[in-house]
Amino acid sequence: MVKRMAVMLMLGMACVSSSEAQAPEEVFLEGNRHYEDGRYAAAAAAYRSLLRYQIRDPVLEYNLANTEFRLGNLGQAILHYERARRLDPTDRDIVANLEFARSFRHDQVEPEPQMAIVRWVHALQDRLGPDRQAWGVVLLVWLIAALNARCFSRPRAWSATHGWLLGALLLLLAVSSASWYTTLERLDGRRSAVVLDQVVEVLAGPGHNNPALFTVHEGLGLWIRGERDEWLQVSLPNGLHGWIAKDAVGEV
């Protein structure tokens, strides 16, 4: 709450024309009104003012991404869609718009081939999201604990049914935990970035004196493998890797 008050205070100080402090929600609604009226630059300014005060809401990131797309900033649009998806991977609109924006990229990098079952599992994991899976794991732990408590507290209450039930619950717990872990790994485990400049050369080393290995274009997603000073070591899903200037990309 204290943080929220601080945000309101800062927003109020930033709002020169207004004598009243605006709540973040009011600024957000103002951005929405600008967007609906086609004033995309003003909408983007409103949304960005909220980001500056550490508000990280998937809806805010999504609306800002839409606005950047309308302004023709493909790289910024994809960056904010990625951030929105990381915050709420269960939102289908975010995923659909991200795919739509990606279709405008110049670079079409083929992703690593995956079996159909893996794609299906990933889709299911994204539908559930990491938080739901986490609470599902808690629920299973409670069920197992309750079953055990019932059996321990009643002498000679163990039966084959209890055994099968406990085995099934333990198996389900193992699968759910693994799924939850891999979902977290996919979303948060690897640092990624999006190219913001229209054309950027990826160099062989962290410095302009290194030869260019290949060229990437706005909106392309990169994995971050390391960093040094103002340079990031990045790689592509197709195995290409090199060094890119930090200011040419935005980290998701």
Added chain:
Amino acid sequence: MSGRSPRRGTAAVVLVVALFAAARAQSAERLEVRAYIQPDFNITETQTFRLMLEIKGGASGSEVTVSGLGQLENLQVVSGPASHVSMRWSNGRQSSKTQLAYTLLPIAAGPATVPALTVKIGGRPYTTEAIRIDVGRSTAGVPPRAGSAQGSAGPAGDGADLFIRARLGKTEVWVGESVPLSVLLYSTQSFAGRPSLTNDPALSSFWIEDIEVSPQDSFNTKIDGRVYMAVPQILKILVPQTSGEIEIEPFVMQIPVHVRSSGDPFERFFSFGRTQNVVRKSQRLTLNVRPLPTVGRMDDFSGAVGVFTLKVGLDREQATANEAVALTATVEGEGFLRAVAAPILDPPPDIKVFDPKVSSSFRTVRGKLVSRKTWEWILIPLAPGELQLPPVRFQYFDTESGSYKLANVDLPLLVVRQGDAAPESPLAGGEIQLQHRDLAFIKPLGDRLQERVPRAHQRTAFLTALLLPLAWAPLAVLVGRHRARMQRNLGLARSRKARSRAKQRLRRSAKRLDEGDSAVFHEEVARALVTYVADRFDRAAAGLTYQLADELLAAQGLVEPLRQRFRSCLEACDLARFVPSSSAPERRSEMLAEARELIDEMERSW
């Protein structure tokens, strides 16, 4: 021509002049080198002329190198050099003259310059004077010069009486309107070979269709009283894509002709069968292209510009459902149709329409382009009934009236009968198809914006909920052990449950408090008290007399007043059971309260 032009700049021509040995004596004689053009007047942009380099004096086997031709201004070298050496004996002295001839062609009308050339003879440089020329603008269709009319000399003094002329069908057209461009070669003599185009004027503002020309299309025409044979060389259909004044660069052709000889029979004999290439250049052309007006243009304007007619038709007027029907639309007329969009169909939803098959052709009629383009759609009627297809529309720009016109042709009624064939495609039946993809719209504010929200596993509540079941385990074990002990010692278990069972019985008695049957109530209360003692001492309630119960209580150390109350309570119950009138409702309540209090106090006394 440009492909085989002589070397520019430091173009070097190595000429070895082998003079007679006697001329060696004159080698020390002073050399004269000069440059001049031939002819030196009335040069126009379409004429070639000769640049002559004349070297007077002895040049015994020396190398002659000419440099500076690369700095020609507004001129280009077409061919050369051709060399000619002549020697003369006079008064016992020998003199020689060497001539180098280059054929030059102006690039455009205006000033042109042959710069000062450096001629190195035997390593010694000589410099000529620069020559300035005023290149006149060519008048189209006029033979080069009156002099050539005599048949003695061509415009460049090459003896050939011929010229080429480029011609546009119109000088002012609309954007998209076709205009023919022809290049004709006019000559009074026959050629020694096939003329060839030596440049490729840029026509980037046009859509171009090349039309093949044939020597059979030649014709005779009289110009300035002379009869020329006009031979078409190039025919192109130009379709301007942009508006404005567009200039078309001149065409340059190289024509092989027979060498003309003078009247000297001796020379005529030796020059028989010799040929030479002559170069001719057409005049520059200008085409004024007007933009199409915006007034009257429909959204589905086809892009056709010209004068056209539209014909449409169905291959049948009766069909069964799901049977293919061909709809053909043909646009024909003066103008260019290759890049034109199809006429507009507005098929009803119960007809499936496949993309049309397109064919087009064109021909030239009296210098005008006549085109024909046909679209053939396959229609699949999906349901039986009488189908009135909407008219087929085709909007074009009419160049004659300078306005847009809409060709609208009605289609006949199509009678569709119920057929046996199954529907061909699941697309039929009005399936909704995505016409345009776009972003999903922005989202409204839900409840409130979230600040940086940690994942579920990063929250305290999650960890608490996850670890809480661990605390159940020892609790469950304790409960289980307790229960096991209870099961092993039934007497103890019964004793511990004595109070709760007694209270349970008393609750049942309380329910009968208001019932009229006092005996049952008191019997229940008495049983509760006796059962309590039986449970406490693990005895059978059936054989437990009041006396025995009192003894048990005494043995347990219960104080006499409490035992007295216990006995009084039991006796009162017995009395009430056998003399129901002795117990009023108020008395029953007191009895129940007394029994509860007794059990509580006995419980505390153990």
